[in-house]
Amino acid sequence: MLIKINFSKIFATVFAGLVFLSMISILGDILVSAFEHLSLSFLLEDVESAGRKGGVFPVIVSTLLILMVCMLVVLPLGILTSIHLCKYHEKKSSLHFLIRKLIEVLSGVPSIVFGLFGNSFFSVILDMGFSILSGGLTLALMALPLFIYTFERGLSSVPQKDYLVGKSLGLSSWRIYKEIILPQATPSLIVASVLSIGRALAETAALIFTSGYVDRMPESLFDSGRALSVHIYDLAMNVPGGDRNAYNSAFVLMFLILSINAFFHLLHKFYLRKSKAVEEIS
């Protein structure tokens, strides 16, 4: 028994160390390779010579626009679906069972399949072409299952009693959710958003077919735009001599993800402090 515990401890430590090392080596590789060449102008200049020269400003703008479209769809749709699934949690009707299963299946579909679907549905059938809009919508489809899964967990942990009390006072469901349930589920809303944004920013395959890889500044949401992840892929695989700027772009993407995470982390902390204050002011 004693030996067993020691073994498991050693295994756990070794594997945790491996995971840590691999993360450090990825981050380190990007940092070291990018650091000597990176300058502020890289962030602010246009792409030149297919990315070998110049900066990534239009790419950053496209990335943020795609992300914006994605989250504008994910947030309302995700929140409402989660509420629907959670409120009728106990009913176990076949419709809810079906929705739940579909979400599970969707979260396992490879992104290239989403890309093909987005291309044929948004780009061709709905005639959006290669555009930021169709890219963002495709990403929204990809991020929704993750968002719903995470947020519904959080909603379900809010005491059912609060809903009942609200109803017993004659409150409308809208008011109960707005004033009582959603404020309590805010931490899980933040977590769900962070995960969805992370998934959207990391995506390459689905975007190549939908938002395309035009690297100039997009003029509207119907314009094609190149996301950072696509830019990195293109530089590394298709552009001879693009390695250096691929690293630089990877650094920018990493920095973007980390700062978005940090922002939400602070938001979460701020929210916790605020809700604690409500509980503890005396």
Next chain:
Amino acid sequence: MSLVFEVKKLDLFYQKKCVFCKLDFKLYSNKITGIIGPSGCGKSSFLSVLNRLSDLNPDITRNGHVLFQGKDIFSSDCELKELRKKVALIFQEPSPLPLSIYDNIALALKEHGFSDIDSRVKKALSDVGLWDELEGDIGRSALKLSGGQKQRLCIARSIALEPEVLLLDEPCSSLDPISTEIIESLLLKLKERFSILIVTHNLAQAKRLCDRVAMFWYNSDWQAGEKLIEGNADEVFAETKNQIVNDFLAGVRG
């Protein structure tokens, strides 16, 4: 003494099992009516039918009629929001919402379109004796109150809406004797303004508070709850004919 609730031949089913059968019941205005009886004979379920909170549980079905001020609450033209405003339910566990004391009361007032919310909040809190106790500090979280204070806040939250009926489901069962005494004297004061229906396990409490008493019992032939006896409190407590009632009141059964 006017009739507020008239229940006619009410059956209640949980899934397919009968909770209670063929229940007749009358609630009169400005009286405290107590429901006593052992667990599992449907007392709490009965309360939740009276403001149709039981509708929220899809496993519950019902037959029969409940007339509130002469109108059937199950008919399609019954306004649920209005019914729940007029028939307030106070739960067994003190259940303030995770908001400030002020917002606990103000939220429902806003929903029902009351004006001068601040003064109504103050009045409701004064009615239950919380205003002086808290010295007007009503911005703090309701979750930080003591058990008895929470329960009084829940009562204040309900009476702020100017209901007709207060339904209380064992409101003191999780409270200490001092808090219980405060709530009891509060209820005696409130019966001048409201009709009160209280479920209690505590026979001594029923004797102290109630003008009328109904006793529920588990009928083992029906495998369901039933109402054994209903009447003025002194008559019920002096009952000698029914052996089950006698034994229960004497503490021999229960």
